[in-house]
Amino acid sequence: MIINHNMSAANAHRNMAINTGNASKSMEKLSSGLRINRAGDDAAGLAISEKMRGQINGLDQASRNSQDSISMIQTAEGALNETHSILQRMRTLAVQGSNDTNTSVDRTSIQDEINQLTKEVDRIANTTEFNTKKLLNGDLQGITGAKAGVLDKEATFANGSVKLGAVTNASLATATDVIRINITKDTFTDGSSLSTTGILSTGMFSVSTVLGNVNKAKVFVSGGTNIVISGAASTGSANADITIALTSAQMKALKSGDTITISLQKKEAAQTDSSKQIRAQIGANAGQELGIGIGDMGSTALGIRKTNGDALDLGSQTSSSGAIKLINNAIEKVSTQRSQLGAVQNRLEHTINNLNTSSENLQSSESRIRDVDMAQEMTNYSKNNILTQAAQAMLAQAKSAPEQVLQLLR
Incomplete structure (x- = not known):
């Protein structure tokens, strides 16, 4: 028998420490979830x-x-x-x-x-x-894409409508306005009799604009059958234009009190600043x-x-x-x-x-x-807790084993 090294007690202590640590970890998992x-x-x-x-x-x-x-x-x-x-x-x-x-x-x-x-x-x-x-x-x-200027596809008046030519003038394409050509005299018996002078000088037309972005003085008759809008701003002098192609029959259909209405919407520039x-x-x-x-x-x-x-x-x-x-x-x-x-x-x-x-x-x-799986971890905790108690009991038994040496001293 030896008393300097109680290996049974050391073994029981080691296992008790392991079981105590495992039980502590299980308790931590159970308490934290x-x-x-x-x-x-x-x-x-x-x-x-x-x-x-x-x-x-x-x-x-x-x-x-x-x-x-x-x-x-x-x-x-x-x-x-x-x-x-x-x-x-x-x-x-x-x-x-x-x-x-x-x-x-x-x-x-x-x-x-x-x-x-x-x-x-x-x-x-x-x-x-x-x-x-x-x-x-x-x-x-x-960020937006550039939007083209919009021009009504047709100019309308009481007795019909007339086709419009494309906007070729850059200045005019950026204008927003409504142009109204009022027919003031019922004198169109022959469309070819119209002169090429400005509409205002014929006494047959009265031109007005709503926003003033188009110079009404630049609305005139060209070639007897075309109404031309040249330039956009009131101070502009561009040569390109919008043309209303009128046939003789359409000219004759224009009566006093009719109004040809043209709507322009300006071209919107593209927006490229993403920070906005x-x-x-x-x-x-x-x-x-x-x-x-x-x-x-x-x-x-x-x-x-x-x-x-x-x-x-x-x-x-x-x-x-x-x-x-x-x-x-x-x-x-x-x-x-x-x-x-x-x-x-x-x-x-x-x-x-x-x-x-x-x-x-x-x-x-x-x-x-x-x-954590609470049911599984509770099982582990119960197992570790029982093992800890068992190890503690075995440690007590191992601790008392060297005391048997005292019997030899009697």
Whole structure:
């Protein structure tokens, strides 16, 4: 028998320490609910799950970003809803002003309301904000392609319509205006009798423009059957033109009281500054962005303010009638912008659903790696606890074994 080295006690102590450590780890897992509490628990699992956590947090934040973007879009779209209402009222006033039964007092009242409505369109465009960002003043227009100038495919009058030639003048292609050629004399018995002098000098035509972007003095008869618009700005001197090709029969069809109406919309330059565009981060990773552009919704950009800064002039029947087309164009532009915002909002709603689904699936994957199976771990804890108690009992037995040596000393 030996007493210097109690190997039975050492063995029992070693196993008790192991069982105590395992029971402690099981208790830690049970109390935290996590299978991996430190890298030593599962080094590879920790690295994988941490990447998943980064993705989950990113997806959740991207979902919140998308919700913020929807809120911004709803703010802009709500403001444009009011702009639409204003434009509809302006159109109603233009139609009212186009009726020549109005007196000068009536027209003054109409003009006063048009002036105030135009100011309100600008106020909405300049003050609508989301998180202090102005939305409708053109600051967020961002990247857009160049839009060609639009010319009515036909010039219309009471007894028919006439085809228009292409816009070949660069200056004219960047003009927004409505040109009205009023027929003042019912004298077209022979279209070929028209001279090549300016329309104003024939006494047969009265030309007016609504915004003053086209010089009405440059509307003239050419070759007896063509009405030509040359140049755009009131000070321009370009040679190229728009031609209305009129046959003799169409000339004869023009009667006193008819009006040929031509609508021009200026060519819009391309926007290339991406910093002006809202960049919505709609993914967990770099580059997963959505550009949201909102155009300038002010009265000048909508084409309902004259070049001198005044509101549309509804002081006469002719100008009121021409203003209808301009207001129609403005309504169409606002409708297009609202439609685009609505499309982006619908896309973002699908984006949010996708992000939430992806986040949920990743959380499920992370849970399988990081979370502890409580039932299994409770079994392990119970086993380790029993083994610890058994090892403690054996240590007590091993400790008392050397005491038998005392029997030899008696």
